[in-house]
Every structure is written in structure tokens, then in C-alpha cells.
Amino acid sequence: MSSTSQKHKDFVAEPMGEKNVMSLAGIGEALGRRLEEKGFDKAYVVLGQFLVLKKDEELFRDWLKDTCGANSKQQGDCYGCLREWCDSFL
């Protein structure tokens, strides 16, 4: 949950627009490809899942692990970045 990564800052700094799913913190090349295969090609699709799980950390982590096999740190990064984005833009 290090909120200091450059990717995190970049993502949280502005509306996500049409950003790719790989622009999410914690989602790298491999995880992004896996997510894209499942239809989660844009960051806002993941945001939708995040919201439909009611921003619940445990559920979202569980889902992310199940969907793309993210490890604990990656789950935390992705969750933190989406939550912070929501805090400032939702």
C-alpha cells in the first residue's frame, strides 16, 4: 500500500478518462493482459467492478486475485489507487 509510487500519483492526479487498465497502480504488463482477456480493458471497467463491490477492500482484493492472480501488494496498490481516485473525483 505504498501510496508514493509514481504510477499511483499519476493515476490519482487526474480523471482517468480512457486510460488503459495498465495505468492502474499495481497492474503491470502481465496482470493487465490477463484483465484485458477477461474484458477489463480500461481502467474505468475495473473502477466499475470496484464500485459494484461497494469499495469493499476485502471483496475487491479477492476479486482481483481471482481475476488476474494479483499478489497481495498488487491488490493493495490497485485498491489504494482506485479508492484515492474515488475520494478525489467521485
Place this chain on the structure above:
Amino acid sequence: MRRLFAAPAHCRPSRRTTEPPPPPSASPPLFPMLVPCEYRTRDPWWVQVPLSKSRLKSDLVAHNVPLPSDHSRKEVYVGLHAKHIDPKHGADFSSDEEEEARGGEDGQEDGPSGEDMQDITGLTDDELKASLLQHGVRTGPIVASTRAVYERRLQKLLQSYGPAETAANGVGDAAAYSDSEEEEEEDDEGDKEGKEEESGKARAAGRPGCWEPHSVRNAGNAVKSALEAGRPHAPSGLSAKFSVDEPPGLAAAVPTPVSTSDEGSGSSASSRSRSFSITRMVEEGSGRPTSRRPIKGAAGRPVQYKYPDVPPASPLTLERREVERRLVPFYIQLLVFLALACVLNLVFICMEDSWYNPLLPLLEGLSEVAGSEEGQTAGQTTADPVDLLAQDSLSG
């Protein structure tokens, strides 16, 4: 819907032996108008129960079946559903199978077992939501993409809460277990009594550690034995007192043997063989380190619940409790309020009484002073012309 529940039940052959199928009249199909009798045994089940496309989709997702493209027709989904989820149903379908399936659906909310996942996947979205709510989980929307997550959550909850839940319900498996346990204990006890009777009290010294294996259940057995002893139809030799080998732990606890028993134990040659009152043993047994904890609620002890705060308090209630704890108690508030009211009332009364006395004269005095001053100044300013006029007239 019933047909849909039946799907997972078919994968559970073990249930068939345990649960007798209910009579067909007991559970009529939910959609009698949609399921004509002549189709029931012949058609595949998805023809009989109309499933929506979204329902099929969520089922497929729940079973980790890759979905076809978004614009596929419903037949594609139905085919996938039949292929991946329930091949047995898609195949030949006989009427006796149907009954068993219906019988199996009764056990959907069972405790944790290998069949849990199938039970959960058999639930509809609403039922899944309801059962999660029973476990204190407030779910968001359960849709195709979130269903898998919630199913896992529920399964986890069932696994963690499972034993306690079934015990709390007191029905089903738990009841069966407790019944069997009781029977076992009773049998054990009966065996013991039988042994006592057949072996006689003279033989008692031969088994010094007789109570040791049962020490864990001493309290429970002893209570029972005491009850048993109180009954009039107890065995003749054991009517009021039991002559049992003394447990090693009791040797120190009961230094003086209570030899009130009949001739059998009194004539026993062994010094270890002593008779003691069962009630005494119950008292001592609870204090022994090896004995098990007292039975909750037995012998007048208060029932202690394992989880005192059973209903999980929501953050709002916790917050409210916190606030209430910081607030001044109600009666103090009332007292302060009354005192304030009295003081204010007194002040008001005093004000009313002395309103005109001290203040009005003061005000009048002030106004008088002001008026006199004005008059003086006016008099001074107008004094000269008046005086002049007066002097004029006087002079004129």
C-alpha cells in the same frame, strides 16, 4: 426454480441414502402451468424451467465457464449451461431422479461440507444475498461479475461459522450428534453399573484407575448418576450410594471416606476401595484440574454464552454507545435542569416584585434630572428675551 435447485443436488449421491424422498404430493412444482406433466420426464430441464439469459450468464460465470461473445443467442448459453454445469440433467431424466432431487434440496443450508460450493452455486442471486445477510454481510448488487466473489465469501463464512451455527440451530446434524453422544454416555453408564453389579464390591480394589479414562466426563456423568441415584427404581445395591474405585485425584480431596454404604464396601479388604457420596463427588469433581469444565446451565449454574455479543453491532450503534457513555446520566441532567429552572423562577419573581420599586424611581429621577437640566438650560437661554420683554413692558 425448483428444477434449478435440483441441479447441484444431483451431484450428491450420499444424500440419497440419508434423506428419504418426500412424497411427490408434498412438494408440487412451482410452475405447474409451465411444466405440463407429459413433458416432465422427457424434456431436458432447461426447457421446462424458463431461464433468463442473464441468469444463464451468471450461472456460467459462477461455474467459471468462459462466456461467449455478447451478441450470442440464448441457445448458445443454454448449450453451454447444459454442457458445463449439469450434464446429468441434460441427459436422460427419470421421474425417480426428480424426486430425489427434490428431497436433496431441503438440505441447502447445511453446515460446511464438500457439497457447500454446489449448494451455494444453486442459490439464486436473491437467496445468496439473503443468506449473506444472515451472516451479517451487507452485499452490494449481485451480478454476473460479483457473484463469484460473494459465493466465495459465503462459503468462507459457512466454513468459519459452520459448527457454531449448526449447534445454535439445534436441529439436523447437531441434534444427531448430540443424541448419539448422549446415548453413548448412557450406554457407558449402563455398562458401568452392569459391571458394578456383576463384579460386586469386593472386586472394586482390582481397578485402581477405573475413573481415570472417564475423568473428562466426570462432571456430566456424575450429575447424571446423581439424578439416577435419586430415582426410586435405581439398582438395589446402588440405590443411594455408588461404590466406585476412588479416583487418584480424589484421594487428597476426600481424606476421610464417607463409609455410609452397606455391607459390601464396608467389608472390602482393600483400603483403596471406598464408597463416597455421588453428590460429594460432583462437588469435588468441578474443582479438579483434570475434570472438564462444568456443564453450562446444569445444576443451577448460570448459562454462559460463548459469544456474549451475538448480534454484531454496526458502526453506527457503536458510535452511539460511545456518545452515550460520555454523556452525563439522565437523572443528573434532570436535576441540573430543575435547579436552573428554580433559580430562574426566583430571579423572575424578584424582578417582578422589585421592578417598580428600585428601578422606576431611579429612572424617574434620571428623567427628572434630565428634564430639570433641560428646563434650566432653556430657562437660561430664554431668560434674556423674556426678561427684556418684561423689562420693556414694565418700562413701557
